[in-house]
Amino acid sequence: MSWRVGIDIGGTFTDLVALSDDGRLVRRKISSTPRAPQDGLLDSVRTLLEEVDAGDIALLAHASTIATNALLGQVHLELPRVAFVTTEGFRDVLEIGRQNRSAIYDLHVTRPKPLALREDRLVVHERRGHDGAVLVPLDSTSVARVIVALQERKITAVAVGLLHSDVDGTHERAVGDAIAEAIPEAQVSLSHVVDPQYREYERFSTTVVNAALAPIVREYLERIAAGIRSLGIAAPIYVMRSDGGMAVLESAAAAPAALIESGPASGVIGAAFVGRSLGLENVLSFDMGGTTAKAGTIFGGVPEVSASFEAAGATHSGRSVKGSGYPVRFPFVDLAEVSAGGGTIAWLDAAGTLRAGPLSAGADPGPACYGTGERPTVTDANVVLQRLNPRVLLDGAFPIDATRSYAAVASVAAPLGGDVERTAAGIVSLVDAEMAKVLRIVSVERGHDPRDFSLLAFGGGGPLHACAVAEEIGVGRVVVPPLPGVFSAYGLLAADVRVVRVRSLVETADERAWEHACRLHGVLGREVNAALVEQGVAERDRTFVRELDLRYFGQSTELTVTACESLTDAIEAFHLAHERRYGFSARQDAVEIATVRVAGIGITPKPRLVAAAVPALAAPPSDALREKRKAFDGHAFVATPVFARAALLPGHAFAGPAVVEQYDATTYVAPGWNAHVDAFGNLVLETA
Numbered sequence: 001m002s003w004r005v006g007i008d009i010g011g012t013f014t015d016l017v018a019l020s021d022d023g024r025l026v027r028r029k030i031s032s033t034p035r036a037p038q039d040g041l042l043d044s045v046r047t048l049l050e051e052v053d054a055g056d057i058a059l060l061a062h063a064s065t066i067a068t069n070a071l072l073g074q075v076h077l078e079l080p081r082v083a084f085v086t087t088e089g090f091r092d093v094l095e096i097g098r099q100n101r102s103a104i105y106d107l108h109v110t111r112p113k114p115l116a117l118r119e120d121r122l123v124v125h126e127r128r129g130h131d132g133a134v135l136v137p138l139d140s141t142s143v144a145r146v147i148v149a150l151q152e153r154k155i156t157a158v159a160v161g162l163l164h165s166d167v168d169g170t171h172e173r174a175v176g177d178a179i180a181e182a183i184p185e186a187q188v189s190l191s192h193v194v195d196p197q198y199r200e201y202e203r204f205s206t207t208v209v210n211a212a213l214a215p216i217v218r219e220y221l222e223r224i225a226a227g228i229r230s231l232g233i234a235a236p237i238y239v240m241r242s243d244g245g246m247a248v249l250e251s252a253a254a255a256p257a258a259l260i261e262s263g264p265a266s267g268v269i270g271a272a273f274v275g276r277s278l279g280l281e282n283v284l285s286f287d288m289g290g291t292t293a294k295a296g297t298i299f300g301g302v303p304e305v306s307a308s309f310e311a312a313g314a315t316h317s318g319r320s321v322k323g324s325g326y327p328v329r330f331p332f333v334d335l336a337e338v339s340a341g342g343g344t345i346a347w348l349d350a351a352g353t354l355r356a357g358p359l360s361a362g363a364d365p366g367p368a369c370y371g372t373g374e375r376p377t378v379t380d381a382n383v384v385l386q387r388l389n390p391r392v393l394l395d396g397a398f399p400i401d402a403t404r405s406y407a408a409v410a411s412v413a414a415p416l417g418g419d420v421e422r423t424a425a426g427i428v429s430l431v432d433a434e435m436a437k438v439l440r441i442v443s444v445e446r447g448h449d450p451r452d453f454s455l456l457a458f459g460g461g462g463p464l465h466a467c468a469v470a471e472e473i474g475v476g477r478v479v480v481p482p483l484p485g486v487f488s489a490y491g492l493l494a495a496d497v498r499v500v501r502v503r504s505l506v507e508t509a510d511e512r513a514w515e516h517a518c519r520l521h522g523v524l525g526r527e528v529n530a531a532l533v534e535q536g537v538a539e540r541d542r543t544f545v546r547e548l549d550l551r552y553f554g555q556s557t558e559l560t561v562t563a564c565e566s567l568t569d570a571i572e573a574f575h576l577a578h579e580r581r582y583g584f585s586a587r588q589d590a591v592e593i594a595t596v597r598v599a600g601i602g603i604t605p606k607p608r609l610v611a612a613a614v615p616a617l618a619a620p621p622s623d624a625l626r627e628k629r630k631a632f633d634g635h636a637f638v639a640t641p642v643f644a645r646a647a648l649l650p651g652h653a654f655a656g657p658a659v660v661e662q663y664d665a666t667t668y669v670a671p672g673w674n675a676h677v678d679a680f681g682n683l684v685l686e687t688a
Helices: 037-048 066-071 140-153 170-182 200-230 249-254 262-277 378-384 402-416 420-442 462-473 484-492 511-534 567-582
Strands: 003-009 013-020 025-031 057-063 082-087 121-124 134-136 157-161 187-190 237-240 246-248 283-288 293-299 309-311 326-328 335-338 344-348 354-360 454-458 477-480 497-508 542-552 559-562 591-602 625-632 637-644 653-655 658-661 666-669 673-677 683-687
Touching: 003 037, 003 262, 003 484, 013 037, 013 484, 025 037, 025 484, 037 200, 057 262, 057 484, 066 200, 066 309, 082 140, 082 200, 121 140, 140 170, 157 170, 157 200, 170 187, 187 200, 200 237, 200 249, 200 326, 237 249, 237 262, 246 249, 262 283, 262 293, 262 335, 262 454, 262 484, 283 420, 283 462, 293 420, 335 420, 344 378, 344 402, 344 420, 354 420, 378 402, 378 420, 402 420, 420 462, 420 625, 454 462, 454 484, 462 477, 462 666, 462 683, 497 511, 511 542, 511 567, 511 591, 542 567, 559 567, 625 658, 666 673, 666 683
Parallel strands: 003 057, 057 237, 082 121, 082 157, 157 187, 283 454, 454 477, 637 658
Antiparallel strands: 003 013, 013 025, 237 246, 246 497, 283 293, 293 335, 309 326, 344 354, 477 683, 497 591, 542 559, 542 591, 625 637, 653 673, 658 666, 673 683
C-alpha cells in the first residue's frame, strides 16, 4: 500500500493530509514554527510515521510561504546582498519603473527599496536591437570588471538582465558563464531564462527577485529534503508553485520567484477539484486561516490565473496597490487577500472606535484562549459567542481557556460600555465585512455575478464565518468539504505537475504571425515535454495546452486565450474574453499577438471521491447531537444544537442556528440557513 502526503504550512498551524491507495486518510494539525518552518513540517511527518511506514510513502507535496516571508522581511530570513548586471546605460531601469504610483496624491510617496542597490547595479558594454540583432558586441573587458567588483564585494546572488535578451540570450549566457567560472559559489539568474518576455522593467524586476530569493529558498528546500530523507522517506518531493502546479524540489529551487504565492494556491486547486466532482462549474473559494482570509474564483471549472503580480506590496481592502511592490512576471492563481483570520487582533483606535486587524497574534502568542496571548482576537470573540467550543478545540486534543477570551474581549469592551458579548459580535461583524470585500473583488470586480456561484469554505475559520459572508455578497449555497481545516494540504493531492515555457512575439495577428506562433508553439512544446520527462512524468500522463496573449493594437495589457485551430478562431476567442472582462469588444480594431506560451501538465492520481447512498427522505441527525449550548445568533443567545461532524451521514439534514464541530474546524449554520450532508460527505448549506 502506498501513501501520498500533502503538507501546508500556515501562519498558525501546519497541516498534513495523507491518503492511501485504498482510500484511508490520516490528518494532522500541529502548531507552526515561524522562525524555522521546516521544523513544523518535519514534526508533522514524524507524527505520521507513527502509523505509516516511511517506505510506503510514494509522494510528498508541500506548499510554502518561505519566499513571501523573506520578501516581507521576516526575522531570520534576511535577503542577501544582490548584484544586478545590465546593459550600459540601463542600470536605473529598476528604479525608474513605470509611472504608476502607490499613492497618487502623495508628493512624498516612496517606492519599495530596490533589492539591488544602485552601487551594486553593474554594467557591461553591449547592445542588441529589438529584433535581437547585435548592435554592439559584448565587451569582455567590461565583463571582467563586473567579476572583479563581485569578488571584492563578496556578492554571490547575481541577476543578469541585458536589453532585448528575451529575443536572443547569447550575451547573457556569456556573462553568466564567466561569472560562474570565476565565482563557483555564485547563484546566477539570467533574465532570458527566468522571464523570456519583452518589457525590460518587468523582466529585470522578476530576475532580481529570483536572485534575491535563490539562496534562501534553495537552503530551505535542501533542509526539508535532508530532513525527509533522514526519516527514511525516499519518495519524490514536490513543491506547489504560484500557478497552482507542482514541480519537483530541484526544479522548484531553480525558480524561487515562481513559489511566492505557493501557499494560497493549493486551496483553490482543491476547491476546483471538489467543485468539478460535485458538478459545480462556478465556485468562489473562501479560505480563512489564522492570519489571513483569501478568496479565489473558479469559472467554468478552471481557477482564474493572472500573468503577473507585485510581490511584498501593500493591499487596500484586499486589492493590491499598484506600484507598492516588486513586479514578478510569473503566472499565479488570482487571489484577493485580507488580514482577517482567527488570530486577527481587535483594538480601539484613537477615536475609541472598535477595529479588527491587520495585526495578528499568529501561532505565538496566539489567541488569549490558547493560554499565552493577552489581546482579544477573532477566535476569542467566537469563544465568547460560544460558536466555538468554550472548553476544547481539535476534537478535545487542544484545551482552551474561555475565561481568558472573556477577559481579553472585556479589555476593549470596557471603553465601549462594558457589554462583552456585543463587543465580541462587533469584532466578528468587522472581519465578516472585510472578508466579504475580497469575495466581491474576485467576483463582481472580475465581471462575475456572485449569485451564479457556490461558496466553498475552508481553512480553520472559513466554515465558521461562511454563512455571514455568503449573505453579504448574495451567494445562496455554501459547501463545506469533509476536511475544511486541512483543505489546503488536501488540495496539494489534487494538483498536477505543471511546466510553462513562454516567448515574446509582438506582431500584428495576421497569417504570417500565426505561422510564426505555430512554430514557436512547436519549439516550446518540445522544451516542455523534456521538462516533464525530467520530472518523472510518464508519457501517458502528459498533456499540453497552447496559449496566446492577445491585445488590441495600442493596448498595453493582454488577455490570454487558448490557442485554437485557426487564427480566426483565436481572434474570436480574444474578442469574447475582452467582452467578458471589460464589458465590450472592438471587433473593428486590429489585434496583436504579444506572447506565445505552452503549458505542460503532468496528470497525477487524484483523491478518490466515492458517492454513498443517500436516503430518499432527509433524516434528522439525532445520533450526532453532542449537546445544546447557548450561542449568539446575531441578536441574542439561544439554545443551539451542537453536532459532531464525524457522526453526520449522507442524508442528514437540519436547520440553523446550529454548530457542527470536528477535529480541524467548526461550522456555524446561521438562522435562515438549512444544512444537509451530500453523498460525498460535504456539508451543504443553503438559504431557507
